[in-house]
Amino acid sequence: MKKKNKIQTSTSRKVFMVCDYALLFLITLVCIYPFWYIIIYTFSEGSQVDVNPPVFLPRGFTLSNYKDIFELNGFFHAVLISVLRTVIGTVASVLSCSFLGYLFTKEEMPFRKFLYRFLILTMYISGGMIASYIVMKSYGLLNNFWVYILPMMISAYNIVLIKTFVEQLPASLEESARLDGAGYLTVFTKLILPLSKPIIATVAVFVAVGQWNSWFDNHIYTRGNEALTTLQYLLYNYLNEAQRLADQIKNTTNAAGMSQLVSNSISPKGIRMTITVLASLPIFMVYPFMQKYFVKGIMVGAVKG
Amino acid sequence: MARSKTVTVAPARKPKKQYKLLFMVLPFMVIVLLFNYVPIFGWIYSVFDYVPGVPILECDFMGLDYFKMIIKDANVIRALKNTFIFAGISIILTPLPMIFAILLNEIKSGPVRKFVQTFTTLPNFISWVIIFSLAFSLFSTDGLMTSVITKITGAEQAQSVLSSKGSVYWFQTFLAQWKTLGWNSIIYLAAIAGIDQQQYEAAKVDGAGYFRCAWHVTVPAMMETYVVLFILNVGNFLNTGYEQYMLFKNAVTAPAIEVLDLYVYRIGLENMDYSYGVAISIVKSIVSVALVVIANMVAKKIRGNTVI
């Protein structure tokens, strides 16, 4: 950055590029290897990993970690629920957040500042779990699919991101559209949405990952209805079971009870690793697809023409 | 960019209020009210000695006792100190994801970029429990990294960073950054993608090289996002989360690692002290809002317009 006033020579550019590649390579490596380790761990034989952890390739080869999970009661139903909540939740949230993000850029909105701050405030306050539970119960949302969608639909954080992005768009574009007689809705759908693809893709990734991986709402609001069990919650319970067996031994002060509990077959660690792999699936499935919206910068001219 | 916008919109005419817009926003605001504001009634638990399961009005009324307790609680003070250090460091490091995005943006090869972009987000999906167990195998006394560090520093005896009080802050910061860097940079990559390509062309016409393009076009375009996120983050100063600290807490690191969130978690779950936990979280909320308001005012002083 110090060099900004000097004329750029191609050598300094080259040096920079080499350093840049080297640095990014290093960062990527540090990010990939632990993940690779987790993957090979999940394919390693359980009896071997503790004694001899894998390094580059699995120790032995087994699918049992995955098999155990696929064989869980209601696995496919849980996947279905997870996919449903991810798809519906993402569409609903992205649409409403981007619409709100756009509306809040409009200075002609009455009480704009107040409403915007009213929204932002939600990021910092919460009534606590018990209150939320009682509220959901009174809305009839307990054991109801919509409890996965509605409370998370309007995210102040995402709206701020979108609003900031929309504000950066050349204002002249919208003005000329408005002069042509387009209403707010038309401007939003025909102009803002296409131009905001990068930020919408980003928010979509955030929301989708959040939806796919959330289990806590399942845990507190929909425990009573097995038909609404999501994949992550199923896995959470499965992991808990393994963890619980391990803990139970310690919480038992009763002599005879203790000896009954000594042998526990499933290792929480292997399960945890497998869950990590499953949790990151959407990023592999959705993110590369979304990235095409990141790569190209927008062409204002193209939109105009 | 921000400047050009104010020029086109602000001074010429005061836009007429459009009530149509209000009607468009209101349904959404009702949802916000229902799901974010109605539950705030839970704050009432802080003035009772709440026993879960007992109707609130049958619980003992405590007045402001819990709030007074916060001030006297030595744990809160210590936890605050740790929170300040962790949060302070992470605030200082907030430009990292932006820098990372710029560096990544300089790479013109599409596949390489995509690869780096995708795979650097992976640590975000690794839970703290697993990070702990990975860290344990690398950084325990006979771990690989410990022997490397021992060689580098020339220390006589291998000392694990996991059981070293002096290393807590930088080591935990390192882990947190590792976990979130790639993920947090996504938003800046989006901001870069939003830059009007004409600006680059214009800059090039002016004779700007790569660095000047980056400095005069890319950075300003990201600054807006950065400042907004920065202000929001200032509000989250006290919300450091507890998971990471809970897992890496041990007899040696305990005094340095317990942050406020971890303390609240502990009193809520282990002591079943629900009401006290609510009281602390109320104070935290107030502090958060105050911090955001201050940050917003400072931003107004410096930049001429508020962010929020």
Next chain:
Amino acid sequence: MKMKKVVAMVSALAMAAGLCTSAAADEAATDSDLSEHVEITIGGINMGSSDTKEGWPNEVVQKLEDKFNVTLSLKTYDNESLNLDLSGGNTTDIVQVNDANIEGVVKGKHAVNLEDYKDIAPNIFSDNMNFRNELMKTYKSNGDDVQYFVTPRVTFDGAEANYGTVLNNGYIVRWDLYKEIGCPEINNDDDYIEALKKMKEIYPETEDGLPVYAMSAYNDSHLHAYFYKGCLAEGYINLEGGIYVQNVTTNELVPDLYDEGVEGDTPFWSGIKFYNKLYREGLLDPDCFITKSEDLKEKYNKGQYLGGSVNWYYGTYNENQRTADPETLKEYVTLPSYLGWGNEKNLGGWFGKYFFVSSHSENVERAVMILDYLQSEEFSRDIDSGVEGRWTTDDSGKPSLTADTVAMKTDGSRLDEWKASGIGEGDLSSMCGLDYYNVASDGGLIDLWYDEDMLDDSMTYAEKDMCSTLGIDIPSDTLKKRVEAGTSIDLGTGINAIQMGLPTTPKNIVRIDSNCEEITMSAIPSLVQAASDEEFEAAKADLIAQLKDAGAEESVEWWSNAWAEAKTTIEGMTK
């Protein structure tokens, strides 16, 4: 909607099936209507969920379901979800809670008064349960003086415990190494450390070249690793958290951490001194303060430890060694310490596990009947020894496990069958009414696996070698001999029911105790790593001063008074 149809169909079918059996089978609940098939859910803190249980519903559960025309499922509660269900008033039909929840349950009127259902609960109100019931009425009713709760695993008069085949806690050694150094007698911590030293000399590193240590600590259970070691060495049982401990011989309460005015070492300080000695001898794992259960297990698996005090972590190592060589001597075995963790008298049942029938249940009567059945001798025998057929009675009427059942337990290829049999299923096992050692009405133990004839059946090669080397029949005889010689004690003299007589700890005391625990936790490194006695004493004085500042004396006062009162009353009740 589809779900509902399926449920309806399933229940209709089950109802038909249930009708056939229930009429004949049931005597206890003659006057209650079982014709409607219902679902009964038991939820509990730390209880597993039946969704994730293999082989559910197992034979034991099927028998219960047929008998009462119900579908039974188990559900996990954690503190969070239990609090929510209590606040929302929609708990499971039967709930198991711990001491901290009792006040909320009773005050919030979430539990039904079991005494109103005496007619359909003969097992709960059987004479053998009188003491337990009296405890529940007096201490677990928040002053209402009615019975809301029952506890599991009540020890009846005349139950005579044995120590099982192997010991669970004490001085753990690697058998091959211990044998190699000549099986020196271990009477106390110092003997043990000497033995560990010798073992390390002949085995300084593992076959893979990894360093070997005497032991480490599990740090994910607060102070447990330290005070529990001391409990075994000094003859105490701990109250939850280990801040207070109960002397097994005198049943006095002793403050464990803040030991001002206590003669001799309390368990915590005994444990800490032991760890300090290990440290000074260079035997302690340098990662002692950061290892958690999982890490410990891995290190045991790699053979990096020579000893320990609890048997929770070395199971996989032993198994791995046996798989590699069935006649291996490389196995961890447990030798007795001063206190042998056996022969426990749970006159009031297990503490910390209180079952109640929810007043929100749609089928209160049925739930009471199920809870009552869980308390029965029949169910207890079923869960410990399998349903009848898995065990049979001989001509003299004495029950014993069948050879097939015994074979099934150790045959890995019959694991599914074993799970489906339900024998010893962990969660059901900790909700049945009778202790393992109670003598059933047919003259056999509830848990037939503890029958004297069964004990030597399940020994491994290394354990057999241990027995022949030490001249005993089964490994636990090491403890038996010591108890007979008066050099060790067991839990027989301890009255753990006193712990149930304590009132709910006031919140300010909970806070003080929790602070003391935290303060102590942070002080451990400087204590364990003290290089000399002076340094140790200085670190101790420092900690004691900190505890005092944190209000330890206020806590000690509350606990001492509460304990004295409970002890007097309960000792009176047991006489």
